[in-house]
Amino acid sequence: MSLQKPLMRGMLGKRLRFHLPIAFSLSLLAAIAFKYAVTEPRKQAYADFYKQYDATKEFNAMREAGIFESVRTGKVK
């Protein structure tokens, strides 16, 4: 009883035909997931922060805390 002829060629092509679409779609999925889980919330966080940001108030708070070397603490009129 003779055996069936084994697979002699085309193995890489077969593997690529199977795995490449999966690889590409998974990578795309990963990129989309990162965009909507990380970058969009981050952009929103920055937007919300700067909506209510008063630079002068923050500056004065920092000055009172005494971290600056070139600005004196205490309001000078």
Place this chain on the structure above:
Amino acid sequence: MLRLTAERMGSLLARRAAMPLATSSARMASHGHEVATTVDMSKPLYYDRKDTPLPDRAYKDVLDTADKGLKQKEKGPWGQLSKEEKIALYRIMFCQTYAEMKQPSDEWKTVMGGIFILLGLTGLIVWWQSIYVYPERPRTFDEEWKAKQLKRMLDMRINPVEGFSAKWDYEKGQWK
């Protein structure tokens, strides 16, 4: 305790050592006492390995007359060989059967014991180091210094959007 592990290691190594020492028996006889004989690595060697089934040469390559007779009989029809003869022919070709090779040993106990002993020694060395070698502890590790450092970071508004200072509530003066 160390004596036991040495014994076990000795017996294990003796079991695993290959038998090409048979070929150097002439050298041993000329010396008249046990010397460490060298193996000629340029010739095919015998080995018992589970992953490589057929070694480069037969186990017994110098056959006595009984074995030689058996090898002659092997050239004829094998149905005429008795069971003991077939086993004898196998033992000429191979030292251990697969069943014998696969037998579990106690080597892991030696290995684990050695690992733990050396780990312990290392621990002792590290402990000695921490007392006699390490330099003086930097003042930046003191609790007071670290508290002042943290306050300064909050005053400077480090990472106020998503990071460090974002987690501090400036109105209430506490962590969010």
